Amino acid sequence: xxxxxxxxxxxxxxxxxxxxxxxxxxxxxxxxxxxxxxxxxxxxxxxxxxxxxxxxxxxxxxxxxxxxxxxxxxxxxxxxxxxxxxxxxxxxxxxxxxxxxxxxxxxxxxxxxxxxxxxxxxxxxxxxxxxxxxxxxxxxxxxxxxxxxxxxxxxxxxxxxxxxxxxxxxxxxxxxxxxxxxxxxxxxxxxxxxxxxxxxxxxxxxxxxxxxxxxxxxxxxxxxxxxxxxxxxxxxxxxxxxxxxxxxxxxxxxxxxxxxxxxxxxxxxxxxxxxxxxxxxxxxxxxxxxxxxxxxxxxxxxxxxxxxxxxxxxxxxxxxxxxxxxxxxxxxxxxxxxxxxxxxxxxxxxxxxxxxxxxxxxxxxxxxxxxxxxxxxxxxxxxxxxxxxxxxxxxxxxxxxxxxxxxxxxxxxxxxxxxxxxxxxxxxxxxxxxxxxxxxxxxxxxxxxxxxxxxxxxxxxxxxxxxxxxxxxxxxxxxxxxxxxxxxxxxxxxxxxxxxxxxxxxxxxxxxxxxxxxxxxxxxxxxxxxxxxxxxxxxxxxxxxxxxxxxxxxxxxxxxxxxxxxxxxxxxxxxxxxxxxxxxxxxxxxxxxxxxxxxxxxxxxxxxxxxxxxxxxxxxxxxxxxx
Amino acid sequence: xxxxxxxxxxxxxxxxxxxxxxxxxxxxxxxxxxxxxxxxxxxxxxxxxxxxxxxxxxxxxxxxxxxxxxxxxxxxxxxxxxxxxxxxxxxxxxxxxxxxxxxxx
Numbered sequence: 001x002x003x004x005x006x007x008x009x010x011x012x013x014x015x016x017x018x019x020x021x022x023x024x025x026x027x028x029x030x031x032x033x034x035x036x037x038x039x040x041x042x043x044x045x046x047x048x049x050x051x052x053x054x055x056x057x058x059x060x061x062x063x064x065x066x067x068x069x070x071x072x073x074x075x076x077x078x079x080x081x082x083x084x085x086x087x088x089x090x091x092x093x094x095x096x097x098x099x100x101x102x103x104x105x106x107x108x109x110x111x112x113x114x115x116x117x118x119x120x121x122x123x124x125x126x127x128x129x130x131x132x133x134x135x136x137x138x139x140x141x142x143x144x145x146x147x148x149x150x151x152x153x154x155x156x157x158x159x160x161x162x163x164x165x166x167x168x169x170x171x172x173x174x175x176x177x178x179x180x181x182x183x184x185x186x187x188x189x190x191x192x193x194x195x196x197x198x199x200x201x202x203x204x205x206x207x208x209x210x211x212x213x214x215x216x217x218x219x220x221x222x223x224x225x226x227x228x229x230x231x232x233x234x235x236x237x238x239x240x241x242x243x244x245x246x247x248x249x250x251x252x253x254x255x256x257x258x259x260x261x262x263x264x265x266x267x268x269x270x271x272x273x274x275x276x277x278x279x280x281x282x283x284x285x286x287x288x289x290x291x292x293x294x295x296x297x298x299x300x301x302x303x304x305x306x307x308x309x310x311x312x313x314x315x316x317x318x319x320x321x322x323x324x325x326x327x328x329x330x331x332x333x334x335x336x337x338x339x340x341x342x343x344x345x346x347x348x349x350x351x352x353x354x355x356x357x358x359x360x361x362x363x364x365x366x367x368x369x370x371x372x373x374x375x376x377x378x379x380x381x382x383x384x385x386x387x388x389x390x391x392x393x394x395x396x397x398x399x400x401x402x403x404x405x406x407x408x409x410x411x412x413x414x415x416x417x418x419x420x421x422x423x424x425x426x427x428x429x430x431x432x433x434x435x436x437x438x439x440x441x442x443x444x445x446x447x448x449x450x451x452x453x454x455x456x457x458x459x460x461x462x463x464x465x466x467x468x469x470x471x472x473x474x475x476x477x478x479x480x481x482x483x484x485x486x487x488x489x490x491x492x493x494x495x496x497x498x499x500x501x502x503x504x505x506x507x508x509x510x511x512x513x514x515x516x517x518x519x520x521x522x523x524x525x526x527x528x529x530x531x532x533x534x535x536x537x538x539x540x541x542x543x544x545x546x547x548x549x550x551x552x553x554x555x556x557x558x559x560x561x562x563x564x565x566x567x568x569x570x571x572x573x574x575x576x577x578x579x580x581x582x583x584x585x586x587x588x589x590x591x592x593x594x595x596x597x598x599x600x601x602x603x604x605x606x607x608x609x610x611x612x613x614x615x616x617x618x619x620x621x622x623x624x625x626x627x
Numbered sequence: 628x629x630x631x632x633x634x635x636x637x638x639x640x641x642x643x644x645x646x647x648x649x650x651x652x653x654x655x656x657x658x659x660x661x662x663x664x665x666x667x668x669x670x671x672x673x674x675x676x677x678x679x680x681x682x683x684x685x686x687x688x689x690x691x692x693x694x695x696x697x698x699x700x701x702x703x704x705x706x707x708x709x710x711x712x713x714x715x716x717x718x719x720x721x722x723x724x725x726x727x728x729x730x731x732x
Contacts, residue, residue, distance in 0.1 A: 600724050601658075605650045 004059035008077050011047040011087065012061065012130060014040050015123040022116035029112060034102065037115035041091070041098040041122060048084070048091040052492065056080040058132045058196070065135075073135035073193055075127075082347065086129045086267055088492050089354045090260050092479075094122050096472035097255040100362050103469035104251050104369055114154055114249065121147035121256060128264050133194035134183045134225075137268060141179065141228065144261050145172045151256060152248040164244035171241040175231015182224025185217070186275070199274055211278050222275050222282035225268070226289075233265025233319045236293040240547055242316055246308040250365030253308060258315045258361050259354040266322040270347050277330040287327025287423075291430040294320030296544065298437035302444070303541035305533070306375045307364045310445050311357070314401065317434055318353050322346040324431070325416040328423045345415035351492070352408035352483050356400035359476035363394035366469055367449065370462040377445060378532060382454040386462040389470050391450050393477040398446050400480040402439040403516055408484035410512075417508045428508075432515045439519025447527045455531060634675035641668035655715070655722045659708055666701050670694045 018040040022033040029036070061075040077083075098118065105111055124147055127140030145168075153165030187193050189210050190201035201207040211218045229235070234242035245257045256262070269276065269286070276282050294317045301313035325346035368375055370387055384391040400409035413435060420428040454460040464470070482488050526534060542548070595606070641664055648661030677690030716722055 600727065601650050604646075608646050608650065 004061055004077060005054070007047040007050050008059055008079070008130075009061070011044050011051070011091070012077065012123070012126050014043060015119045015126065019116050019119035019123055022112055022119060026112035026116060031111075033112040034115050037119045038098045038102065040119060041095045044122060044126070045091040045095040048087045051079060051084050052088060054079055054084070061130075073133055075136055076132035076194070077130040078132035078195070079130070082267075082270065083129050085347075085351065085492055087126065089263075089351060090122070090125050090129060093255055093259045093354055093358045093476075094118075094125075096358070096475055097251045097362070100254075100365065100469050100472040101249070101251045103466050104365055105249060108249075110154065114151070117147055117150040117154070118252070118255075121151065121261070125260050125264065129267065132196075133192075134186070134198075134272075135193040137271075138176075138179060138183060141232065141264070141268075142176065144232075144256075144264060145169060145176070148172075148245070148256050148261055151252040152245045154249055154252070155247070158247070161247040164241075164247040168241040168245050171238050172231045175227050175229070175238055178224045178227025178230070180224075180228075182221050182226075182228065185221040185224060189217075195271060198272075202274060202278060207278075215279060215281075218275070219279040219281045222272075222279045223285060225272050225275065226282065226286055229265030229269045229323065230289065231265070232268075233262050233323060234316055235265070235289050235320060235323055236296060237546070239293060239297065239316050240543075240550060243309050243312040243543070246306070246312050250308065250361060250368055253312070254358045254361030254365065257312065259358040262315065262319055263322070263350045263354060266319065266326065266346055266350050269323065269326040270344055273326060273330050273344075276326070280331070283327050283331040285327070287324050287331065287427055290320045290322070290324030290327055291427045292320070293317070294324060294434045295430050295437075298434045298441065299540050300543045301441045302437060303533075303535075303537055304441075305377055307367065307377050307380075307445065307449060308361070308375055310377070310441060311360050311364060314360075314438065314441065315357055317438065318349070318357065318401075321413070321416050321431065321434070322349050322353070324427055325349060325419060328416075328419045328427065331423050345412070345419050348415055348489075349412040351489075352400070352412040352480075355476050355479040355483050356397040356407075356409055359393060359397035359473060359480055360401065362469070362473055362476065363390055363397060366390045366465045366473065367394075367462075369465055369469070371456075371458040374456065374458045377449045379456040380449040380454070380459045381452045381456075382450070383459060383462055384450045386454075386459075387464050389464060390473065393473040394450070395446060396477045396480055398442045402442050402520060403435055403512060405513070406481075408480055408482070411484035414509060414512065417512055421508050428511075432511045435512050436515035436519035439516045440523040443520045443523030444527045447524060448530070452529050631675055631679045634678075635672065638668045638671040638675065641665070641671065653723050653725055655712055655724050655727075658724065659712065663701065663705065666697070670697055673697075 018036050022029060022036060026033055056079060059077045059079065061077050064074050066072050066074065098115075101114070101118070105114055108114060121144060124140045124143035128137055128144060131137035131140060149165050149169045152168055153162050155161045156165070183193060186198060186207070190198055190205060190207045192198065192201065198207065202211065207218075231238045242257060242262065246253055248257070276286055297313045297316035297320060301310050301317065304310045304313060323346070325344070329344060329346065366387065367380065367383060367390060370383070370390070371380060374380065396407070400407040403410040403413045417428060417431050417435070420431050454462075483492070539545070645661045645663075645665030645668060648664070649658050652658055652661065673690045673694050677688065677694075678686045680687045680690075712722065715727070719726060
């Protein structure tokens with residue numbers, strides 16, 4: 001093994017250094033911290049561009065834990081097409097979000113803290129992307145959770161933001177436990193946590209034997225890893241944190257809760273897809289969970305009125321697509337063999353989705369900024385006239401998300417539907433319906449927010465945002481259009497999935513076009529020139545009452561348990577262990593203090609009595625020595 | 628014939644008398660004298676045992692040498708003890724132990 005190239009060190013450790021410097025000395029640095037953070041994000045982007053064409057190999061970055069013959073988990077950076085491509089997405093969008101934040105967070109008092117946390121996030125995310133073993137991935141997995149927590153709760157004086165941050169953190173913790181169980185199970189059998197070793201172990205090692213003898217073991221291990229992805233990528237039933245995470249600043253939503261961190265779950269699943277593929281049941285569950293999430297989230301999105309929440313549910317739905325793709329690809333052994341990175345439809349959708357979803361979020365950020373932090377789409381309207389650049393870029397993002405032919409989203413969605421068509425007709429149906437719903441709610445969003453006439457004072461006085469915020473929008477809009485063009489995609493290490501079905505491909509395309517036309521047309525006709533929502537479906541607006549269900553579960557389940565545990569604690573820990581001995585000692589003390597009278601002769605008397613007592617015992621009670 | 632038993636009885640009586648005095652009397656000087664009496668009782672026991680414990684048909688003189696040490700140390704102790712009593716009397720104008728309660732909690 002050779003030492004890593006310097007660019008790899010820079011791309012991983014520079015953001016960390018910057019984050020530490022900023023977070024430790026933010027009062028000292030003030031404005032300089034912003035420059036530091038933005039500069040590091042640009043540097044990382046350049047480094048990641050340089051990494052795109054390098055040799056595929058694993059570089060040891062630093063030692064971490066090494067116990068001879070038992071456990072070896074260093075910080076190793078894996079550089080291959082998947083990680084280099086993902087690194088490009090992360091650093092590219094990260095850089096644009098940094099730039100956008102310059103405008104968006106201009107008036108924020110805690111700007112240094114924000115940028116410090118952003119740099120911390122860049123470090124953690126880079127770590128996940130480069131992780132060559134599950135152990136390292138888990139560490140950075142937790143770190144992105146932490147930075148996400150810090151950024152969601154950036155405006156922590158708002159109780160809703162603080163609660164959302166807690167919710168995100170706690171919900172992720174549930175998934176992380178599953179992840180840890182999965183890692184430990186695999187480690188326990190194979191004795192290694194690195195992807196390479198696991199793979200070879202699965203082909204011809206302990207893991208292979210176990211997989212053959214106990215299929216359930218592999219299923220549980222794979223589902224454990226999947227649970228990590230369910231938490232991080234906000235799949236059902238742990239999806240509840242993502243919509244609430246929109247309490248954070250909008251650029252953060254674009255970077256973390258749309259383009260990169262939530263995609264980390266999918267990225268990890270693709271990395272370990274060979275493990276999932278080892279268990280057919282796990283494949284079915286992964287694909288099923290993805291499909292259900294895609295559909296349910298799309299239904300919820302149709303009835304949301306907060307611009308960011310619509311996008312949040314849309315993100316859930318698209319993540320569901322990706323997860324479904326992972327499961328579907330893993331089902332088919334012929335796919336699974338070469339599903340590492342190249343041509344994985346899930347990974348490809350992740351790649352295109354990152355651009356247009358970040359674009360949509362930044363666009364919504366621009367709208368919110370222009371409307372003086374108004375997020376209700378029914379209080380917007382007519383923004384096309386006031387913010388033409390934002391409108392057109394937003395429209396491009398919307399078109400890409402809906403899957404309008406010629407844009408990136410169409411190509412990648414096609415890839416997923418194609419696999420679904422080949423593997424499972426049910427999931428294909430769900431995919432097509434979701435595509436239609438996506439077209440519907442995105443059309444609704446654009447029509448209500450941008451067309452028609454302004455419905456509030458804020459919207460009337462909206463004006464185009466500053467140039468520093470428009471540049472990222474334009475860059476992302478361009479990427480939304482061209483990212484699926486083969487030459488661009490190849491250059492960025494995100495190869496198009498191979499379409500295997502010759503004539504069936506047309507069927508898939510026809511279905512998805514019908515879904516697009518029906519959804520978009522329906523949305524346009526229904527919402528044109530409306531001042532309030534003509535449809536009202538309580539079930540969707542209230543997100544299928546899942547949050548209420550969880551609240552009830554906690555209220556009636558956890559609170560009862562807590563009551564019992566509390567009672568037990570009071571009786572045993574508090575009473576028997578702590579209070580009772582204390583009471584005994586104190587009682588004895590107050591009895592015995594009578595003896596301490598302070599009179600010399602009383603002591604002498606007791607001494608004499610004691611001596612007599614000892615003599616009595618020695619002479620009359622104990623047997624004489626020698627007998 | 629005076630046996631070891633006689634010596635021990637006298638010594639025990641001396642000791643008991645001393646102890647009774649220490650416990651019962653209030654005057655610190657008397658208590659002090661009683662303490663000395665208890666010490667003498669111990670010395671007497673030692674000498675008696677030495678006399679009756681024959682090594683090669685001779686008394687064991689080790690114990691008697693020990694008694695000389697005890698007496699010497701007791702003399703030094705008396706000097707210290709009396710000095711303390713004098714100091715006590717100077718500060719309190721009294722030799723009654725019941726009045727010495729300064730350390731009582």
